[in-house]
Amino acid sequence: TRLEATLGPGRVSARTLTTRAELSALLGRDSRFPAIVLVDAVEFPAIEPVELADLLERTPAGTVHAIWGGDLPYGSMILGELVERRVPATPLDRREGIEPLLDLVRSRRA
Numbered sequence: 001t002r003l004e005a006t007l008g009p010g011r012v013s014a015r016t017l018t019t020r021a022e023l024s025a026l027l028g029r030d031s032r033f034p035a036i037v038l039v040d041a042v043e044f045p046a047i048e049p050v051e052l053a054d055l056l057e058r059t060p061a062g063t064v065h066a067i068w069g070g071d072l073p074y075g076s077m078i079l080g081e082l083v084e085r086r087v088p089a090t091p092l093d094r095r096e097g098i099e100p101l102l103d104l105v106r107s108r109r110a
Contacts, residue, residue, distance in 0.1 A: 001014070002098060003098075003101070003102070003105065006098070006102060007102065007105060007106070012105060015034075017045070018045045018046065019045065019046060019047065020047045020051055020052075020055065023047070023052075023055050024055060027055060027058050027059065033059060033060050033063060034063070035062070035063065035064060035108045036063070036064040036066055036104065036105060036108055037056060037059060037063060037064070037065050037066070038066045038067075038068055038101070039052065039056075039065070039066070039067045039068065039075070039078055040068050040069065041067055041068060041069030041070065041072045041073075041074040041075030041076075041078065042068065042069045042072065042094060044069075044074040044075075049074065049077035049078050049080075049081050050081055052078060052081075053078060053081030053082050053084075053085060053087070056082060056087060057082075057085050057087050064088075064090060064104065064108060065082060065087060065088060065089045065090065066089075066090045066091075066092055066101065066104060067079055067089055067090065067091045067092060068092050068094060068101065069092070069093075069094050070091025070092060070093065071091070071093050071094070071095075072094075075091065079091055090104065092104075
């Protein structure tokens with residue numbers, strides 16, 4: 001909501017997925033997969049870190065995997081799984097506020 005309010009709904013479209021099945025279905029059908037996948041480690045989904053990493057590993061090359069709350073236990077586990085699989089991931093420290101995330105989104109839109 002905050003991304004759309006800040007950047008405008010015409011520039012960014014956010015979808016919230018909370019289950020493995022939802023993300024798996026998106027990966028299986030959407031030819032225009034999002035440029036950025038943001039994992040919220042503060043209000044994390046009911047998906048085990050290993051399972052989420054399995055799914056993120058299947059995203060198209062060039063997809064940014066941003067971890068909001070990489071400093072938290074869930075975020076740290078996701079980052080560890082992605083690093084182990086050599087899947088690029090960008091940790092975002094929530095103490096820095098939303099600006100780094102906004103910069104990331106803007107950089108992908110350029």
